[in-house]
Amino acid sequence: MTSTEIPSGFHKAIRWYPPAYDIRVDEVPVPRIQHPDDVIVKVKLAALCGSDLHIYRGHGGINSVHVCGHEFIGEVVALGESYGSDAQGRPALYSSLKVGDKVVSPFTVNCGECHVCRLGYTGRCLDGGLFGSPALDGGQAQYVRVPKAGGTLFNLSNPSTWSSALPEETKKNALLNIADSSLLMLADILPTGVFAALQAINHPKVAPVITGKPWPHCFSKDDVLGNEVSFTESDRILTVAVIGLGPVGVCATVSMLDVLATRKIPFQLVAIDPVESRREKMKAVYNTIDVEGKGTGDFAVLAIDEAKAKIGEWTAGVGATAVLEVVGNTSAINLAYEVVRAFGVIVSVGVHGEPPLPMSGRQLYNKNISLDFGRCPSRAMFPPAFDLLVKRQDVFGGIGEPASLVDRIVDFSQAADIYRAFEKNQIGKVIFDPWK
Ligand SMILES: [Zn+2]
Ligand SMILES: [Zn+2]
Secondary structure (H helix, E strand, O other), rough: HHHHOOOOEEEEEEEEOOOOOOEEEEEEEEEOOOOOOOOOOOOOOOOOOOHHHHHHHHOOOOOOEEEEOOEEEEEEEOOOOOOOEEEOOOOHHHHHHHOHHHHHOOOEEEEOOHHHHHHOOHHHOOOOOOOOOOEEEEOOOEEEEEEHHHHHHEEEHHHHOOOOOHHHHHHHHHHHOHHHHHHHHOOOOHHHHHHHHHHEEEEEEEEHHHOOOOOOHHHHHOOOOOOOOOOOOHHHHHHHHEEOOOOOHHHHHHHHHHHHHHOOOOOEEEEOOHHHHHHHHHHHHHHHHHHHHHOEEEEEEOOOOHHHHHHHHHOOOOOOOEEEEOOOOHHHHHHHHHEEEEEEEEEEEOOOOOOOOOHHHHHHHOOOEEEEOOOHHHHHHHHHHHHHHHOOOHOOOEOOOOOOOEEEEEHHHHHHHHHHHHHOOOEEEEEEOOOO
């Protein structure tokens, strides 16, 4: 396949105009292959995401018109010259990706071949880039160019190109039966939620609770006991707080519940948000999950003050072992600091703006806090996120239900209104169909 197969002419794209709050649907030239590793994807669905609001509001000093959106699913319509059966020693898709394959993209480009990508830190690939930014047109369009697509894309038409803990049959059936609107959650919100949960659960500060061995023996393979006094049952309870119950916060909570249930870890989990409608969504999601998926632990959805009291009550004033901060602002980080225990971990996956962190070095010292910040390496998280998506179709399968993360699917003509309403918190997650 070569660039000769690229559709020509113009296509529709949602574009942002400076300085802020200006969204238009424009007819612009269809993107072309610019580099042999490029692929052109015909977008089937593209989602609107909370982090799109940073640019929408004019934060971050961006002042050039560009195509919005970093969450999309679609079909390959053109491949650069790097693709073919002789692409030796490169990511599998350079050999196997074909025109017509269904693909979902992570929100960032990642080559899949450099040191950073090989370690699994794909969100920070040196050749990377964020879709829907001035540097790289986004997916809220009829077509999108995907650089380094052999390392970036996830080929839903060829399940042999990724590993899964699911039985082969389950995986195949999933690909036949799961709706595109559900698979689209792989682009960002689900891997980011899984990432937040896994970062916390795998953090060294959490290890004593999980292994039942005190610091520093929690990492030793033999049965050395570090203390004269052995652990009590309550020492083995993992207390987790999730701050912010937008779609990513819900995904993080569901992921955390799944990890805790799968590993049979006793827990206390509180999901926190000041907005009642978000708490109601979280409760509906929790009620939808089957008994097995809920694990053996206490679960609460609370507003801020009630949550503080609950954590105090659960832990006799010690605080949460781990806090997942899924908002990305000063008050959320302040709350995380307040409720985390000494020797606790704060995992922050929200996109933070310019304001400096509200706590001092002294405060961090006084609580021995670990801060684990930053963007999810979503391509690296796709395999576990895909498995969870399949397992939790009760939550991730619907649209517009009380427990659904997606509110509705709309056409491009409503783009400006939808952005406006989304920014004002009047609607939940929305998906655009560029062909409607
Ligand atoms: Zn997103
Ligand atoms: Zn890379």
